[in-house]
Amino acid sequence: MTRITLRFDFDDKRRLGPGKVALLEAIRQHGSIAAAGRDFSMSYRRAWLLVDELNKMFAGPLVETHGGGRNGGGAVLTELGGSVVALYREAERKMSRSASREIEKIEQVLALAGTPQS
């Protein structure tokens, strides 16, 4: 099963790709930047810097933190954060569908990998 990964380069500096989107989804799930980062074996500092970058990239913050200072408090996706995640995932779904013929054709010319093709 071929997995499609999608990255947007908005301009020289601003990028949105699978890593940032997965981090946002993990923040929504765990309610915490630290816990979300751990899902990807990411240091708290690294996760926090990515969130900071995302918050500055868009017209408003995608993640809001509350309570207990940087490490102690929780974090939630804002409405804008939820929208950006949904738009990215919807783009990904549409793209996989739209190019399914090309993907299939590329799969057909892959070398056999271990198991024989039927």
Place this chain on the structure above:
Amino acid sequence: MTRITLRFDFDDKRRLGPGKVALLEAIRQHGSIAAAGRDFSMSYRRAWLLVDELNKMFAGPLVETHGGGRNGGGAVLTELGGSVVALYREAERKMSRSASREIEKIEQVLALAGTPQS
């Protein structure tokens, strides 16, 4: 103008993304792995390893080298190599079109970057 980058993960080990495809296109243009690598400030060794990986990934080689040993000779895309590049680029075009609405919506919520939005 948002640029879309696409990567295929066929399985754990086999990936096809913008770097490899651009290298194949440069080999087609220059007729040489070394010259193609230079376009991306890539060592000859690095370029050659990527070509070797691509050649093993598919049912046949994507690049054929001829004459003068590893460094001296020329290189051409095979018919299969040309097909893989064309399928990748066509998938990319279809994908950009199919998700143009989502891309536009994400662009609309980007922070203003230097120039004011109209």
